[in-house]
Amino acid sequence: MSTPASKPVKRAPRPHRRPKKDPARSVAFRALRAVDERDAYANLILPSLLREAEQKGMDRRDAALATELVYGTLRLQGTYDAIIAACIDRPLREVDPPVLDVLSLGAHQLLATRIPSHAAVSATVELARAEIGDGRAKFVNAVLRRISAQDLDAWIAQVAPPYEEDAEDHLAVVHSHPRWVVSALWDSLGRWQPGAAGRAAVEELLRADNDRPEVTLVARPGRIATEQLAAELPDSSPGRWSPYAVRLAEGGDPGSLPAIQQNQAGVQDEGSQLVALALAAAAVDGPDRLWLDGCAGPGGKAALLGALAAERGAALVASERQPHRARLVARALDGNPGPYTVITADGTKPAWRPGSFDRVLVDVPCSGLGALRRRPEARWRRRPEDVAGFGPLQRDLLRSALASVRVGGVVGYATCSPHLAETRAVVDDVLRGRADVEWVDARPLLPGVPALGEGPDIQLWPHLHGTDAMYLALLRRTA
C-alpha cells in the first residue's frame, strides 16, 4: 500500500502564552515609569505601590526585591545607560522610555545582583511581554543577552573614558553621577579636605552616594531616653556622633514603632541632628528664651530643637512658607514638652519684629546634592542652573535670619548640599561689608566628630561621617 503523498502540514500557531505574573518586577517597573513620566519621588511612590501590591498578596521577599530593583536601577542609571548604549545600534535617546526602563531593570539584575543571568534575562523578558508587548520583548531579550556576556567591571573598562583622558567623565560613568555633580562634589571636597581630596577620596564619596543609607532615629530629649529607644530595637546600634541617635538594623520598619507613632522619636539622619545640636550648644550672650526655625518643613530639626529648647525652658517658633509643610511641622512637634508655635510665613518677609529671637536656624531650600543616597533619582533631575536658582532665596533667608536674631544671639545657616555656591559663597556674600556679625567656630560644638576641616563653618560627608553632606555656618550678631 502506498502512502499518499503527504500534503504540506500547516503548523498550528503556537498557543499564546500569557506572560507570567511577577509582582516584584512589575512594581519596580511601575515605580520607574512614575519617576520618569510624572517626576514622582521614588521614596514616595514606591511605598504606595508596595502597599497596593501587598494588599493583593505580595510577600516581604518580593517587596524587598522590588525596593532593591528601584533604588539600585535609579542610582546606577548613568552606568547602565552607557552599557546599554554600547549594546544597541541607535542612539539611546531614540529608545522608548518604557523600553529603556525595562532594559535598565534587566541590566541591574545582571550586573549588580546575585540573580543568576538566565533568570534575570527570562524574568525581564517576561516583564517586557507583560508591560510593553511581545515585539519589544524580543529587542529586550537581544540586548540583555549582549549585556550578560560580561560582568560590570568588564563593561566599565569597555565603556568609561580613560581616567587620564578625562577624570570627571570617567568617574561620572564608573560611579553613575552626572558629570557636573562629580565636578561640584570634587570642588567642595578639595575646599574642605585639602589634603584628602585626591582620586581615592572622591571615589569613596561617590561610592558612598550609591550605598544604601542606614536608617537613623533620633530619641527626642525629654520625650524618650536614647537607651530606652535602643532597648525597643534589639538589633540597633548607637549613633556615631549624636547622643540621641540610634541606628536601625537593616530591614527595620521604623513607622511601626510606638516611639515613632507617639512622636517621642523620629527618623533623622545624624547630620541633621548635629546641625540642631551645634546651634543649641553655641554660646549666646544674655537670655536664651526664644528660638526660631525659619524654614521648618517638614519638621525634623524643629522637633529636635523644640525638645532641646524645652529642656532649658525656652520656646520655639517654627515657621514654614508652604501650608502643607507647616502642617507636617505641627505634626512633628505635637506633644513637644515645652512651648512652641507653628506659623505659616515667608521667612524673607518676617512676621515678627527684628531682633526677636535668641537662636535662629535657617535650613534653606537647596539642590539637595548632599542627600543623594536617599533620593536616588535626584541626581538625574537636578540641573546645574538649579543651584544658581536657589542663590537669591538662600541669601534673602540668611539676611532675614540675621535681622531676626537679637544682638548676642546666634544664627545657624544650614544646607543639605555641599555645593560651594550654596554654602560658603552665600555666607561670604551676605557678610561682605557687614561689621555686625561674627563667625562662631562650629567645630568644638561637635565634640568627637573628626575631619571637620579648618572651620569656622563645617561640612559633613557621607564617606567620612556616614551622614548626609550637611553644611553649617554659625554666626553671632554683635551689633
Ligand SMILES: C[S@@+](CC[C@H](N)C(=O)[O-])C[C@H]1O[C@@H](n2cnc3c(N)ncnc32)[C@H](O)[C@@H]1O
Ligand atoms: C531644607 S527644607 C527644611 C528642612 C527642615 N529644617 C527639616 O529638618 O525638616 C527647606 C524648607 O524651607 C521652606 N521654604 C522655602 N522658601 C521659604 C521661605 N521663603 N520662607 C520660609 N520657608 C521657606 C521649604 O518649603 C522647605 O520646607
